[in-house]
Amino acid sequence: MFHEFAEFEKLPDKMVNSVEQMEAESDFINGFVVLNETKTIIGYVTYFFAYYTWIGKSMYMDDLYVKRDFRGSGIGTKLIKKVIEKAKSDKCNKLRWQVSEWNQPAIDFYKNLGATVDSVESNCDLSLS
Amino acid sequence: MFHEFAEFEKLPDKMVNSVEQMEAESDFINGFVVLNETKTIIGYVTYFFAYYTWIGKSMYMDDLYVKRDFRGSGIGTKLIKKVIEKAKSDKCNKLRWQVSEWNQPAIDFYKNLGATVDSVESNCDLSLS
Numbered sequence: 001m002f003h004e005f006a007e008f009e010k011l012p013d014k015m016v017n018s019v020e021q022m023e024a025e026s027d028f029i030n031g032f033v034v035l036n037e038t039k040t041i042i043g044y045v046t047y048f049f050a051y052y053t054w055i056g057k058s059m060y061m062d063d064l065y066v067k068r069d070f071r072g073s074g075i076g077t078k079l080i081k082k083v084i085e086k087a088k089s090d091k092c093n094k095l096r097w098q099v100s101e102w103n104q105p106a107i108d109f110y111k112n113l114g115a116t117v118d119s120v121e122s123n124c125d126l127s128l129s
Numbered sequence: 130m131f132h133e134f135a136e137f138e139k140l141p142d143k144m145v146n147s148v149e150q151m152e153a154e155s156d157f158i159n160g161f162v163v164l165n166e167t168k169t170i171i172g173y174v175t176y177f178f179a180y181y182t183w184i185g186k187s188m189y190m191d192d193l194y195v196k197r198d199f200r201g202s203g204i205g206t207k208l209i210k211k212v213i214e215k216a217k218s219d220k221c222n223k224l225r226w227q228v229s230e231w232n233q234p235a236i237d238f239y240k241n242l243g244a245t246v247d248s249v250e251s252n253c254d255l256s257l258s
Contacts, residue, residue: 014183014184017183028180028186048180049177050191051157053151054143060179060189063182084255087257093258094255094257095257096255097252098252098253107251110253114255115254116255118251119248119252120230120231122228122229122236123227124246125223126213126223126225126242127222127223128213129222
């Protein structure tokens with residue numbers, strides 16, 4: 001489903017992780033999943049703790065994804081609310097995540113949740129592997 | 130110096146953290162400082178571990194700042210190289226950070242280090258405090 005998400009984000013080549021690597025790094029992976037009535041995963045969210053010096057202890061939500069057939073029924077909202085609840089219970093001051101600038105439905109959804117969406121910062125990525 | 134950095138970034142109002150809060154949250158703060166010959170801090174960098182599902186275990190560099198009078202003498206490079214070294218020794222696959230889109234000298238500096246700079250993603254921030 002991580003690959004499916006990368007396809008959805010129009011960046012399939014950026015997904016270079018593997019099942020083996022994720023198993024080896026599993027101590028660093030946190031998240032929640034939603035199962036349907038047949039116990040199949042239909043949506044997931046991942047997060048990690050962050051420390052932004054300007055605001056303090058925070059949480060970063062990396063992936064939020066719901067399978068196509070199950071969108072529009074509140075599952076995404078349920079997943080993000082679960083992360084907000086977790087962040088609050090861990091005394092985080094902020095939840096940060098990112099949205100692709102072309103994904104207007106997601107931008108509207110996030111603004112509706114009360115988030116500010118800001119495009120001043122660009123990501124810098126340095127590959128180390 | 131955190132306040133000074135927020136001024137430099139033209140976002141002084143976004144710096145809402147305090148010494149008291151940072152002391153209380155000190156377990157979550159990691160970084161390096163550079164001292165001059167009088168043991169005064171003239172530059173600093175902060176980082177935290179991240180997990181980007183597409184690439185795996187990573188490090189995020191939050192602040193990188195050198196006081197005005199000491200810029201242009203390689204201190205910034207020294208600090209970022211120290212973070213890269215730490216990230217590699219902790220088996221991180223990627224180092225990510227952000228740059229303001231108006232800060233062309235920094236963008237050039239980072240590209241020169243081998244980083245890719247991408248503005249497709251926007252930050253979404255939800256205040257929890």
